[in-house]
Amino acid sequence: MNKLATLGLLGVLILSSCQESTKEAALSNIAKKEAVIVHEEYTKPEPTKPEGTEFYEPKVPVVGSALNGGVPSDAIVLFDGSSLEGWMHVQDSTAAKWHLNEDGSMTVADKTGNIRTKEEFGDIQLHIEWKSPIPVQREGQNRGNSGVFLNGIYEVQVLDNNNNDTYVNGQVGAIYKQGPPLAMASSPTGEWNVYDIIYHAPEFNSEGDKIKSGTLTVFHNGVVIQDHTEIKGTTPYIGWPKNPAHGKGPLMLQDHGDDSGVSYRNIWVREL
Ligand code: MG
Numbered sequence: 001m002n003k004l005a006t007l008g009l010l011g012v013l014i015l016s017s018c019q020e021s022t023k024e025a026a027l028s029n030i031a032k033k034e035a036v037i038v039h040e041e042y043t044k045p046e047p048t049k050p051e052g053t054e055f056y057e058p059k060v061p062v063v064g065s066a067l068n069g070g071v072p073s074d075a076i077v078l079f080d081g082s083s084l085e086g087w088m089h090v091q092d093s094t095a096a097k098w099h100l101n102e103d104g105s106m107t108v109a110d111k112t113g114n115i116r117t118k119e120e121f122g123d124i125q126l127h128i129e130w131k132s133p134i135p136v137q138r139e140g141q142n143r144g145n146s147g148v149f150l151n152g153i154y155e156v157q158v159l160d161n162n163n164n165d166t167y168v169n170g171q172v173g174a175i176y177k178q179g180p181p182l183a184m185a186s187s188p189t190g191e192w193n194v195y196d197i198i199y200h201a202p203e204f205n206s207e208g209d210k211i212k213s214g215t216l217t218v219f220h221n222g223v224v225i226q227d228h229t230e231i232k233g234t235t236p237y238i239g240w241p242k243n244p245a246h247g248k249g250p251l252m253l254q255d256h257g258d259d260s261g262v263s264y265r266n267i268w269v270r271e272l
Pocket of ligand 1: 157256
């Protein structure tokens with residue numbers, strides 16, 4: 001390569017490097033611009049007295065406490081141990097055949113199928129308690145497997161994971177096959193666990209395309225294990241998540257079909 005050609009190539013390289021850095025600067029400016037959040041109410045003249053930043057309306061609703069096994073006064077009780085009246089089988093809409101126990105819980109009746117609430121919900125706060133049976137049986141995904149399905153299609157895994165390894169995105173508290181939990185917070189096998197879940201449904205446009213993902217926040221025995229986790233779609237055993245457009249849906253509980261022996265009790269929701 002002669003001197004002239006070398007200088008030419010150098011020029012092109014310098015030019016393209018300058019263009020790159022200009023591009024990077026522009027992108028970083030866009031990022032900076034996007035990071036600016038303007039709260040409209042604070043653009044007015046700033047108050048000079050404390051009363052200027054205090055407001056009294058609308059009033060905040062008073063809700064009874066959920067502490068010590070209580071149910072908030074505005075909650076919809078889905079199961080209190082007295083009957084399975086609010087539930088039905090998903091497959092044929094017949095009355096739920098799961099076992100109603102004397103201690104106020106219900107247990108999966110093997111191979112009768114998943115059950116769902118008759119009522120349907122959108123965004124909810126859900127409280128649900130579950131336990132896996134003793135003595136333990138089998139291993140991996142076949143030990144105390146059930147599941148809590150928000151909107152009837154998004155599963156938060158229920159599994160006896162005590163001394164029982166499995167794939168992490170299918171372990172207890174996972175958004176099944178999508179999001180492993182942040183921690184494993186299970187009670188000893190045979191003892192009750194509590195899930196407190198905040199579910200925000202995805203949003204769809206009029207063409208049926210998803211325009212905003214749903215989210216799940218899950219506390220397992222008081223420990224946060226899903227922190228506003230994006231729901232990427234449905235939670236199938238095989239294949240990628242799908243995003244069918246939907247409105248409200250039921251709460252569904254899984255019969256895994258392998259005599260899981262999982263029990264549930266104290267189930268209530270608050271609509272958000
Ligand atoms: Mg399951």
